[in-house]
Amino acid sequence: MHPLARQTLQAALGTGWADPRRLHREGRTARGLLDQARAVIADGLGVSPAEVGFAPDGPTAVRWGIEGLRYAGRRRGARTVASAVEHSAVLLPGRHEAAQTGNPDDFATVPVDATGRVDLEAWRRSVAVPGTVAVALQHANGEVGTVQPLEEAHEAARAAGVPMAVDAQASLGRVAAPAAYDVLAGDAQSWGGPGGLGVLVVRSGTRWLRPGPADPDHALHGPGGHLPWVPLALAAAEAWQQTEASxxxxxxxxxxxxxxxxxxxxxxxxxxxxxxxxxxxxxxxxxxxxxxxxxxxxxxxxxxxxxxxxxxxxxxxxxxxxxxxxxxxxxxxxxxxxxxxxxxxxxxxxxxxxxxxxxxxxxxxxxxxxxxxxxx
Incomplete structure (x- = not known):
């Protein structure tokens, strides 16, 4: 962790320990601190706080992001497209879902070149296949570092009327945050924040809905349905501010x-x-x-x-x-x-x-x- 994030985490143990859903004074204090942390991260990503939610970690944020797109688009189809070098949090659930439907074509992977960059022509063809309801492309590969052509890939997805989820676990805080996406997932550890905190951004106007009952606390914790431990969120926000400045x-x-x-x-x-x-x-x-x-x-x-x-x-x-x-x-x-x-x-x-x-x-x-x- 960033040294100042560690200090923030320790200080928050005394002020942000309470359940932010409670109405007593300590709960209201924790709610205010959580809102403050979300606002800092949202500002850094160039989105509104209402578009930012949390997850238990980065891979979970990635899974939830795609899951919400698939479920929201289930009446239009069940097909998901991803690059062949995506994180296992994309590939394993995608293959599992295709196995559950009995149709291997419900999950398609697009090849990459020798540097690990997605084949854009193959991407355009694949995202345009009828029944495609979600596409996933990482901002950059955490194993070899290659940055993906997000703008062109997102343009192709929009032309096909399909929302795109972007995995930015390896890149947030290290390079400029991407802007070409409908859903974005990251991990606080990438910018010197604490472990155990993923970030999920769902752009306003994106059809996104996780399966299950309606979330009564959506306004409190945003997309994803996860209410983080407030000291973790505060430490992540402090790390973001410090890392972004340099x-x-x-x-x-x-x-x-x-x-x-x-x-x-x-x-x-x-x-x-x-x-x-x-x-x-x-x-x-x-x-x-x-x-x-x-x-x-x-x-x-x-x-x-x-x-x-x-x-x-x-x-x-x-x-x-x-x-x-x-x-x-x-x-x-x-x-x-x-x-x-x-x-x-x-x-x-x-x-x-x-x-x-x-x-x-x-x-x-x-x-x-x-x-x-x-x-x-």
């Missing part, structure tokens, strides 16, 4: 740091640096190393003091390769993902990256040597 400068610095990682990885034999090198998030980089296992690389870097991720093949839970890299036609084995926090959260990040760059090639070589891989 976003442009932070993004420039992070872009340069990631560029140094991309360059260092590119000098190692049989290593593939993926994603668009320019039209990308400033703080995310992924590379894949032949003759090396992703989990082994994560362990090796961990021993050197670096906490990184892997969207690679053979995860312990699913034994499935990264669907993002597979859709791009990239190497799915030996995958490493680095995500830089904002500078206020990690003032040492520049030094960390310099050290990481010097350790990158030796770490890959050590992992390769463990399995007796040939030297590139």
């Amino acid at each position: 976003r442009a400068e932070d993004a420039r610095a992070a872009f340069a740091l990631v560029e140094s990682i991309r360059a260092a990885a590119g000098t190692v034999g049989d290593v593939d640096v993926v994603g668009d090198p320019v039209e990308r998030l400033p703080h995310v980089v992924t590379f894949s190393a032949l003759y090396a296992d992703g989990e082994s690389l994560v362990g090796e870097f961990d021993r050197q003091g670096f906490s990184i991720g892997s969207g690679s093949a053979c995860t312990a839970s699913t034994l499935e390769p990264s669907h993002v890299l597979a859709a791009m036609g990239a190497l799915t084995h030996g995958n490493v993902r680095v995500t830089l926090p904002v500078a206020a959260v990690a003032p040492e990040r520049e030094a960390w990256v310099r050290d990481f760059v010097t350790q990158l090639a030796p770490a890959v070589e050590r992992v390769r040597a463990q399995i007796g891989a040939p030297r590139p």
Whole structure:
């Protein structure tokens, strides 16, 4: 968390602990604080507070966003369209719904190019298929960083009369917030806020309705039906204000740091640096190393003091390769993902990256040597 967001969270324990639905003094205080937090986030996103709701986390906000579009449009059809590199919060429920209807065509995925960018011609054709009631496209991919052409995709969806949900979990607070969407989902952690808080925006005039009984407290917590713990909402609002104030400068610095990682990885034999090198998030980089296992690389870097991720093949839970890299036609084995926090959260990040760059090639070589891989 952003340091000031952490301070806000701690201070709010004494003032915002009450249930904001209650009419007593403490409840009214909590209600006012919740309204204040929503207003801050709404202002940052360029929408009205009534359009902003909360969810237990970012993936839940994504699921609810698409669920509400599908349910509201159920009399017109049941088909959903998404890019092939969407978050699992889009792909897994979509496939499940298609299996429930017995019609695999009720969920369609659109291919991407080698950088992970959606094929716009294929997108236009797919969203125009009769019976399509919802489309989903991420703002940018959290694994490889590639930014999607939201404006063109949204224009195609509007021409077909279909609302578009945008997953901005990886991008909010790190680049300018998108404007081309009907439903937007994000996660407070992306801008240095606390975990356990997703954000859901439903534009006025969008046909959106979650299944189930009418929500009696809609005016209190907005779209989604989730009433967050008020201290979490306040901490998220504080983190947004702080991160947004320094976003442009932070993004420039992070872009340069990631560029140094991309360059260092590119000098190692049989290593593939993926994603668009320019039209990308400033703080995310992924590379894949032949003759090396992703989990082994994560362990090796961990021993050197670096906490990184892997969207690679053979995860312990699913034994499935990264669907993002597979859709791009990239190497799915030996995958490493680095995500830089904002500078206020990690003032040492520049030094960390310099050290990481010097350790990158030796770490890959050590992992390769463990399995007796040939030297590139």
